Amino acid sequence: MNELDVSFSLASPQDKDIPIDISVSDIEEDMIYRFCVGINGVWYTIQDFSTKKEVTWVPEEYGNYIVMVQAKKISSKKAFDYITRINYTIGKNFEDEKIIKSISLDKECYTVGDKLCLTVDSIYSPSLYKFWINGQYGWELLKDYTSDEKLVLTLNEIGEKEILVQCKKQDSENNFDDFSTVKFYVYEAVKIEITSLKSLSKDLISGEELIFECEVNNEESKTVLYKFLVIDEKGNVNVVQDYSTKSIVSFIENNSGSFKLLVLVKDLYSINNYDDRAVIIYEVKPYNEIKIIDFSADLSSPHYTGHPVIFNVQVEGGKNLMFKYTINGPSVDDEPFIEESGYLRENFYQWIPKVSGNYTAVVYVKDESKPQGYDVYSEMSFEVLPYVSQVVKILDVQIDSYEKHVKNKPIGIIVKAEGGLKLQYSFVITKENKEIGVIDYSDKNFLTFMPQESGYYELEIKVRDTFSVQEFDASTILHFKVWDYYPAKIDYILYKSQECYVVGEPIVFNIVAQNTKNILVKYVLSVDDQIIEETNFENNIVFQYVPTVKGKYTLSVMARNKDSEYEYDTKKEAKIYVQDSLPVMDTKIICEAKEEDLVVNNSIFFVVSTKGGRDIGYEFYLMEQGQWRRVQTYSRKNTYSFIPFKAGDYKLLVLTKSEYKVCSYEDYGIYEFKVT
Structure with missing residues (x-):
């Protein structure tokens, strides 16, 4: 608050009934001035607002006065534009009776959001203290008279501030015996700025968790609040996290397309709606890209008529995959052979060739959400020969290992096959397209493999008849990942x-x-x-x-x-x-007086018992001569007693509830009795 230059014709202290001239120096043109004095909490106006810059004051009693001068422009609509308060003592003895020795602050300057700690050092004990602050609308009370000489205040406004401390002795009848003021300045806090807004998710897929992180400056020295909003292509806004200290947000987006993530940040004590904001544009895919890793048949070409062939496809990506198999072959009766399965959920398809010739098998793969067409396809060619007995087939491959494979731990594999006269087995181990081991054909249908490194491995199993002229009669490929350790589960x-x-x-x-x-x-x-x-x-x-x-x-x-x-x-x-607790139940009123003792002018005592609840409160109502009246509001007291002065029928009602419940009551009990 701006101050005025005020001077006195006589310096403090002075005796009473002596005229004292008070004058103020001009600071601007077209100003009007008001002069007031205050003592013991009562203010007197010496001169109301006028253009006069000097006034004569004749004090009529001894004491510690506050001389206050207010000034404002003639055209101003405010209560005042400038103000000054000066302590003035009438009587030398009063100057010696000051109670406040000093006022100390814990810091020299403050920023918005800081806590101010003020301590008053008093000469006289015990004393009482009252605290005011010079706010937007004048002096505002912070804390009424208490014996606590300390004030803790959270500062949430910028600018120069002034605190007034009034002090009086504990047995004093005055509004205050002494007062003092202290000034300080509150600075604006360092502005928070967003330094990074990024996605922590490897892939942004609809229906899966999306994670984003916002980073700001001065995060360690401030309590920062974050608000995240998602805006879709149509402009619809969804608040995924209201203001919170969590700088990482996660949510599930069930739709695909282009989105914007808007983040608003602010200091916990900021008076702004937000201190900074940022936007990131991201694309949500309906599913991961679909890739065909392998498309093969359980029997090597050539196949034989009358024997089923099972086509297998291994795919990665997508969500709900669907497969369509098409087999094209030689013409029969001048009609080209085409067999189509339609889209299925199985990644395998069994087909029994009936006519020998050259065939092409095609698999089309798509996600269920794709309305038309397909995502990827693969094809293979093979030959079908007339039926030959003892076709070699791999029936099963058993892996003797944990669910997860770990380096330096053996992996046992057993192959079951049928057909042929005498079967032989071969194994080829590949790591990331690099061949690391080959087991030539032998009659051993098992393999123990100990991977030395982590990574992705491929094991090709080949089976053939001893008398076969082909490289293999049947084959299959296994894909597995080897870890450095067993992942926790x-x-x-x-x-x-x-x-x-x-x-x-x-x-x-x-x-x-x-x-x-x-x-x-x-x-x-x-x-x-x-x-x-x-x-x-x-x-x-x-x-x-x-x-x-x-x-x-x-x-x-x-x-x-x-x-x-x-x-x-x-x-x-x-x-x-x-x-908070179990509900209050089974409320019962027990009368400790016998029936023959229920008589006029005799004290009757009741006790209430309940089950459940926590910190139970009891409220009692008594019906006398047909009229209910409340005799005890809610309290922890579970007993009630009274002396009836009239004979007749009575009812005692008790309402019960847990102290933390926001309701009229949880349970009640009624006891009826007759007084004679």
Whole structure:
């Protein structure tokens, strides 16, 4: 607040009944001035607003005065534009009776959002303190008289501020015995700016979780709030996260197309709707690109008439795949041979050739969501010969290993085949298109393979009759991945199943996971989407928590192998709802007086019993001569007694509820009795 240059004809202190001239220097033209004095909380106007810049004041009593001069332009609509307050003492004894020794602040300057700590050093004890702040509309009360000499205030406005402290002795009848002011300046906080907005998802696929991260400057020194909004091609806006301290947002987009992600950031104490914003444009695909890895038949060409041929296709990508098989062959009765399966969900198709000749098999693959056409196709040619007995076929391949293959751990493979006179087996091992091992034909139908490195492997199995002139009579290819370690896998999150969980009762979660000794587990517990507890990764498969508030609790469990390079290998969640307490039930009123003691002018005592609930409150109503009246509002007291002064029929009603329930009552009980 701007101050005026005020001077006195006589310096403080002075005696009473002595004229004192008060004058103010001009700061601008066309100004009017008002002169006031205050003592013991009462203000007196010496001269109301006028163009006069000087006034004579004759104090009539001793004490510590506040002389206040206000000024404003003649055309101003404000209460005042300038103001100055000066302490002035009438009587030397009053100058010696100051109570406030000093006022100290914890810092010299502040920024918006800081907490100001003010301490008053008083000469006299005990003393009472009252605090004011010079706000937009004048002096505003912060804290009424208390014995606490400290004030803690959160600053949320920019500019020069002034705090007034009024002090009086504990037994004083004055509005205040002493006062003092302190000034300080509140600066604008450092502006938050977005430095990065990026996607953390490898692929943006509809129906799958999309993850984005926003980074800002000064994140460590500020409490930053983030709000994320998704805008589709039609301009529809969806708020996926309202203002929160979470800088990483995840959500599932069920539609495909082009989208915009708008992020708004602001400081927790900012007065703006947002401090910065950014937009990222991204494309959501309906599914991953479909690729045919292999298209083969279980029998090598040439095939033989009358024997079924099974075509297999291995594909990656897509969501809900569909396959269509078409077989083109030689003409029969001048009609070209075409067999078409139509789109199926199976990635295999069995066909029995009836006529010898040259054939072409084509497989078309598409995702179910594609309305027309196909995504990819592949074809193969083969020859069919007239029936020959003892066709060689691979019936089954058994792999003796864990679900996941790990380097330096043996993988056992057994091949079952039929046909021919005497079968031989050959194995070719390839790693990422590089041949690393070949087992020539022998009568051994098994293989033990120990991979030395992690990566993608391909095992080709060839089977032929000993007397066959072909390279092989049947073949199949296996594809598998070899890991550096066994990835962690959480099978179950076990916890006691019950109808209701209540505040204060411990909940124990047990984790069932494979390869338990070599995994690390992290727990993140949130209530109503707010994280309340988070552990580090450690070898602990038990998590216990005692809920303190009601709400929807979500326990996210992340596990990874000790050697894993990823943040986690697997993740599972468990969700439960916790209530404040069980509902209050079975409310009963017990009268401790015998029936013959229910007489006029005799005290009657009642006790209420209930089941369930937490911190139960009781409210009593008494019906006397047909009129209900409330005799006890809600309290923890579960007893009631009274003395009837008239004979007749009485009813006692008690309403019960848990203290935390926002309702009129949860249960009630009525006791009827007769007084004689």
